[in-house]
Amino acid sequence: QKEVEQNSGPLSVPEGAIASLNCTYSDRGSQSFFWYRQYSGKSPELIMSIYSNGDKEDGRFTAQLNKASQYVSLLIRDSQPSDSATYLCAVLNTGGFKTIFGAGTRLFVKA
Amino acid sequence: DVKVTQSSRYLVKRTGEKVFLECVQDMDHENMFWYRQDPGLGLRLIYFSYDVKMKEKGDIPEGYSVSREKKERFSLILESASTNQTSMYLCASTTYNEQFFGPGTRLTVL
Numbered sequence: 174q175k176e177v178e179q180n181s182g183p184l185s186v187p188e189g190a191i192a193s194l195n196c197t198y199s200d201r202g203s204q205s206f207f208w209y210r211q212y213s214g215k216s217p218e219l220i221m222s223i224y225s226n227g228d229k230e231d232g233r234f235t236a237q238l239n240k241a242s243q244y245v246s247l248l249i250r251d252s253q254p255s256d257s258a259t260y261l262c263a264v265l266n267t268g269g270f271k272t273i274f275g276a277g278t279r280l281f282v283k284a
Numbered sequence: 285d286v287k288v289t290q291s292s293r294y295l296v297k298r299t300g301e302k303v304f305l306e307c308v309q310d311m312d313h314e315n316m317f318w319y320r321q322d323p324g325l326g327l328r329l330i331y332f333s334y335d336v337k338m339k340e341k342g343d344i345p346e347g348y349s350v351s352r353e354k355k356e357r358f359s360l361i362l363e364s365a366s367t368n369q370t371s372m373y374l375c376a377s378t379t380y381n382e383q384f385f386g387p388g389t390r391l392t393v394l
Contacts, residue, residue: 181324205381216374216385217327261326265381270315270334271342272383276326 176200179262179275187283192249194278196262199243205265206238208247211277212258221247252282287311288377288386296392303362305389307375315378316358318342318350320371321388327374333358365393 177198186192194208205224209217223229223236223245235248245264249256262275291306309316317332319342329342331350339350347369351359362369370393376383 207382209383216388217383218385219382222381263383269380270332270340271329272317272378274319274327276324 176273177262177264177275179278181276181278183279183281185281185283186252188252188254190252192252192256192280192282194247194249194260194280196245196275197243198245198264198273200264200266200273201243202267203264206236206245207263207265207272208236209261209263210258211261217261254282254284256280257282288375288384290375290386290389292389293387294390296394297365298394299366301365303365303391305360305373305391307358307360307386308356309377309384310356311377311384312355313377313379314355316352317376317378317383318348318358318360319374319376320344321374322371330360367393369393
């Protein structure tokens with residue numbers, strides 16, 4: 174089992190729809206969780222971080238965390254073509270030094 | 285803004301060559317990382333450093349070494365490049381949580 178698993182996609186949604194991206198992780202002791210966005214040919218950039226169970230909202234983005242289920246998700250409301258990118262789920266390991274990345278989910282938003 | 289720079293965006297080397305990839309950050313971060321990114325495999329950690337002259341192996345250190353003589357600079361060395369080391373190499377510098385990435389070096393080994 175991979176340490177951080179994501180559906181590779183591609184996930185295709187129409188403009189204006191909600192895009193839902195999911196991630197599971199194996200390290201039960203992890204306390205810090207992140208979503209990075211990576212445009213084609215570019216390096217990843219942080220868009221959301223979440224540390225406690227529940228929802229965290231930032232503009233059109235909502236991160237959800239359920240530590241009991243070892244599950245993290247990212248919702249993108251009112252999706253725009255500019256949201257088309259690969260989204261990487263990342264988990265800081267129990268020791269606090271290593272961030273483990275998922276392989277990423279490719280999202281396409283159709284105009 | 286944090287800035288992480290890498291010495292080259294694109295690099296072409298021949299099998300057996302010694303390759304140096306350099307990374308510099310300007311925010312006085314203690315922790316620095318080298319990853320490689322391959323399609324379908326995501327980001328894989330090669331080495332990281334949490335202080336000057338300190339280094340720790342990541343998940344795929346074989347065929348690589350690193351050097352950190354100054355806090356702002358972290359170098360990745362391919363001792364004898366091989367074709368399976370063709371990849372995108374990303375350097376990152378970090379606060380406690382967020383990783384700031386450099387633009388990446390796309391290395392092709394022929």
